[in-house]
Amino acid sequence: MIFRSAHPDVSIPNVPVHEYVLRHAQRLADKPALIDAGSGRTLTYAQLAGASRKCAAGLAARGFGKGQVFAIYLPNLPEYAVAFLGVSMTGGTNTTINPLYTADELANQLNDCKARFLLTLPPFLDKAREAAAKVPSLEELFVLGEAEGATPFAALLEGGGAPPTPAIDPAQDLVVLPYSSGTTGLPKGVMLTHRNLVANLEQCIGMESFDCFVESDVVMCVLPMFHIYGMVVVLQITLAVGGTVITMPRFDMVEFLAHVQQYKATVAPLVPPIVLGLAKHPVVDQYDLSSLRLIVCGAAPVGPEVARDASRRVKCKLGQGYGMTEASPVTHLSPTHNPDFIQASAGWVVPNTEVKIVDPATGAEQGVGGEGELWIRGPQIMKGYLNRPDATAESIDPEGWYKTGDIGHADEQGYFYVVDRLKELIKYKGLQVAPAELEGLVLTHPDVADVAVVPSPDEEAGEVPKAFVVLKPGHEAQAEEIMRFVAGKVAPHKRIRRLEFIEQVPKSASGKILRRVLVERERQERAG
Numbered sequence: 001m002i003f004r005s006a007h008p009d010v011s012i013p014n015v016p017v018h019e020y021v022l023r024h025a026q027r028l029a030d031k032p033a034l035i036d037a038g039s040g041r042t043l044t045y046a047q048l049a050g051a052s053r054k055c056a057a058g059l060a061a062r063g064f065g066k067g068q069v070f071a072i073y074l075p076n077l078p079e080y081a082v083a084f085l086g087v088s089m090t091g092g093t094n095t096t097i098n099p100l101y102t103a104d105e106l107a108n109q110l111n112d113c114k115a116r117f118l119l120t121l122p123p124f125l126d127k128a129r130e131a132a133a134k135v136p137s138l139e140e141l142f143v144l145g146e147a148e149g150a151t152p153f154a155a156l157l158e159g160g161g162a163p164p165t166p167a168i169d170p171a172q173d174l175v176v177l178p179y180s181s182g183t184t185g186l187p188k189g190v191m192l193t194h195r196n197l198v199a200n201l202e203q204c205i206g207m208e209s210f211d212c213f214v215e216s217d218v219v220m221c222v223l224p225m226f227h228i229y230g231m232v233v234v235l236q237i238t239l240a241v242g243g244t245v246i247t248m249p250r251f252d253m254v255e256f257l258a259h260v261q262q263y264k265a266t267v268a269p270l271v272p273p274i275v276l277g278l279a280k281h282p283v284v285d286q287y288d289l290s291s292l293r294l295i296v297c298g299a300a301p302v303g304p305e306v307a308r309d310a311s312r313r314v315k316c317k318l319g320q321g322y323g324m325t326e327a328s329p330v331t332h333l334s335p336t337h338n339p340d341f342i343q344a345s346a347g348w349v350v351p352n353t354e355v356k357i358v359d360p361a362t363g364a365e366q367g368v369g370g371e372g373e374l375w376i377r378g379p380q381i382m383k384g385y386l387n388r389p390d391a392t393a394e395s396i397d398p399e400g401w402y403k404t405g406d407i408g409h410a411d412e413q414g415y416f417y418v419v420d421r422l423k424e425l426i427k428y429k430g431l432q433v434a435p436a437e438l439e440g441l442v443l444t445h446p447d448v449a450d451v452a453v454v455p456s457p458d459e460e461a462g463e464v465p466k467a468f469v470v471l472k473p474g475h476e477a478q479a480e481e482i483m484r485f486v487a488g489k490v491a492p493h494k495r496i497r498r499l500e501f502i503e504q505v506p507k508s509a510s511g512k513i514l515r516r517v518l519v520e521r522e523r524q525e526r527a528g
Contacts, residue, residue, distance in 0.1 A: 055086025299430025
């Protein structure tokens, strides 16, 4: 059985991302497009469009264009949008990078996509320089402000030349390469075209049952723009409808609440840990959040009790969404227009999208109530994984169905529920952590003989990485020592938060780690 949207298909404009996102820029020239929450520094729509064109001209003057990659290694700032849209105008490709990545993690991504330029902040420049020394393709470092050994980003905008007019094929040309672990393994470049992103923007805006953002909205952007959620669902949808984006470079609950109050924010796209804070943190009652009309929660499921409590406390609608980087990202949204929509669900299928529920054991398609892996097909599904035809073939079948690795079911009203994962990724506060990557690092510790890393349930983070470690005979490393060892090599969200020593890692006859055995054991112990 194929599940389809309850809504009619939307028409997808055959235009590049920058044209779609800036479609109201001339009409709304003097309206704030982006505001830096802490400083109040503002870019109007005219300034955003103008700076993006200057960025494109400056890059083109350096010979940058189609087939080349520009890396953005920044926290949430207004200039993020300038760089992203400027690169789009050249026909080039952005790759967005977690600003908390270590130099080695940064170098790995830059090398994989053969980035030519990198934009960062002065505080991150030491890591950027260290990474750049390991990346032969990287030619120039740009920095917001000034710092020795880097070109000021402002200099890129001062060329005065005309922006380029490349021939962009929206269906084929890449605009962004975010990195995802997909269903398994180490992070891979997700090839997203202009059409992928424009399609998803139009699908969200055109879903009639969802209270999508509108021109009058002031939208909090606390979710990182390097992540597909912050990049598309927050930044690009808001700009595409003519709203105002309030950027926060990092999350702090008190600052978040204060900025909602200060800017009279109307929409807050969030992740479960922040929703949990809204439901339980005592400081929430000290702020006026009455301007909020909608909270959207994504990146991981939020429990029904937490969703209900947060919604009642803040006195606004709270809907969920479901998606993944490989789907640009949205495939399901809560029908928040319906007064009795089911808050605990991942929502309804968005327009122009088909979903199958496939029994992972038999391959049989399931109907209403049947449980299985969600397979999704639509114009928002990625072109594939960069330089990984094997991984692409494993995740997208010949008919275009993307295998999500998530287990779920649908009810008679069309609501979908995601209940488990086939894939072994850990979701720490909505961010992906690949067990295989951490296992490889733990094994480099001189005292470790074997290791398996699994998700451990956690109320605040959703899941945290837990390592089950086998020590070499005669070695007596402490858990804290091994966790510190890994912490020095990875971004904070990848740190091992729990560690247990065991005598043997369970494995199949072929030597594959049976993580499911450890996952079930961990769930039972935490529940008990």
